Amino acid sequence: MSGDDDRTLVEILEEHSPIDVAKYMKYVGSPQAGAIATFSGTTRDMFEGKTVLELRYEAYVPMAIRQIKNLCESARSSWNLISMAVAHRLGPVPVRETSVFVAVSSVHRVDSLEACKFLVDELKASVPIWKKEVYTNGEIWKENSEFLQRRPELGNGNANGSGNCKERIEEAGHHRKGCCGAKVRIEEDEAPVKEK
Secondary structure: HHHHHHHHHEEEEEOOOOOOHHHHHHHHOOOOEEEEEEEEEEEEOOOOOEEEEEEEEEEEEEEEHHHHHHHHHHHHOOOOEEEEEEEEOOOEEEOOEEEEEEEEEEOOOHHHHHHHHHHHHHHHHHOOOEEEEEEHHHHHHHHEHHHHHHHHHHOOOOOOOOOOOOHHHOOOHHHHOOOOOEEOOOOOOOEEEEEE
């Protein structure tokens, strides 16, 4: 284990274990940190006109942890970071509760903001965690738009052959699309449609 592993915390939480945001904020806090960027993914109450009761998550935990750690290593090699914490819940996550939390600290805000976005986008695109949306009138397993966009690339590395996300962001120019490019919206019974 390298010293960097000591500055990275990855947890997949069992069913009915809420995410303790304060714990992860404290973990990434540091006297050297001029910035802490966070993302908290929560369950919303509506999706495309349907009332959402809860989300349910399942994962292949050993692979999910390994993949998230790899993403953290990639982020650390791309940005000047102090600490990272990534937590994801399994099981049911009711409306308004947090299912995923990412916190990244750095000396300067740009590094933590870009690394936080990278971790969230890549987690949704590549980590073996599956989501079921439970509605008042049924339920459906959902694929993240980041995964659907990436599907043609699976097995071929990323789109430009670079393993460094920061390079991919810089290549996107002033649009700064990030490593996952434009988001897609999935219409039922239709192919993905690019959002503007």
